[in-house]
Amino acid sequence: MTDKRRQGAVTRRGRERNAPTTDEALLAKNGPDWMHNDPWRVLRIQSEFVEGFEALSSLGPAVSLFGSARARQDHPMYRSAERIARGLVDKGFAVITGGGPGIMEAGNKGATDAGGDSVGLGIELPFEQGLNQYVSLGVDFRYFFARKTMFLKYSQGFITLPGGFGTLDELFEALTLIQTGKVTHFPVVLFGTDYWGGLMDWVTHTVADGGFVAEKDLRLVTLTDDVEEAVEAMGIPGAPATAPEGSER
């Protein structure tokens, strides 16, 4: 972490670092002149989409890799993420991550070491962090929702390694969009059976058995510890993967 914080074109140091992030300001309920500011924010939001589309539109087929920002380099999943990214590049995919530390860094490192395109979609946070050193194409976002659109729009599938709230958010956003037919078949892999097994048991025996999710939708997810299987599940670069047997998507 450094003593500065970037906010789009603006750099903040010292006391200025305490200014709210752009997301925080947008979501604040009772700013004094919100009625005047919020309409203008739309332009900034719009520019974020334009910049993202512009930077990513010429990217080849890609897979997004998600996971903890906190996994250190000696964590076994760091190595797994590197191997998965390498496998994706060898197969012809670019790799997209959140551009931060931990599993994201490992994904970018694996992609770069394998000679592939290594994309980082960074997010403005209250503390300066910057994109990890293995990102070859980076785009910084102020708004989580704009950034999330980019992951989905420019990926052919998601591979999710162990992580916390951020990772769970990205996972469930994708599953909701698939389940509701907003994206057509889009493979999702949960990598790490020890880590994800408990969640999948709960989803199967509590959520699905309770009738809150259709049983066929459980097949939207591949749970594995196998790097090759995770890469394989993403399909052929440029050709969407076929839906799993029994799934209607």
Ligand SMILES: C/C(=C\CNc1ncnc2c1ncn2[C@@H]1O[C@H](COP(=O)(O)O)[C@@H](O)[C@H]1O)CO
């Ligand atoms: C918490 C730390 C750094 C945070 N930096 C992040 N940079 C980029 N993207 C991030 C960051 N934190 C979360 N994300 C997104 O959520 C996922 C990881 O979140 P989790 O809660 O750690 O599972 C990740 O895939 C990102 O897209 C400390 O250094």
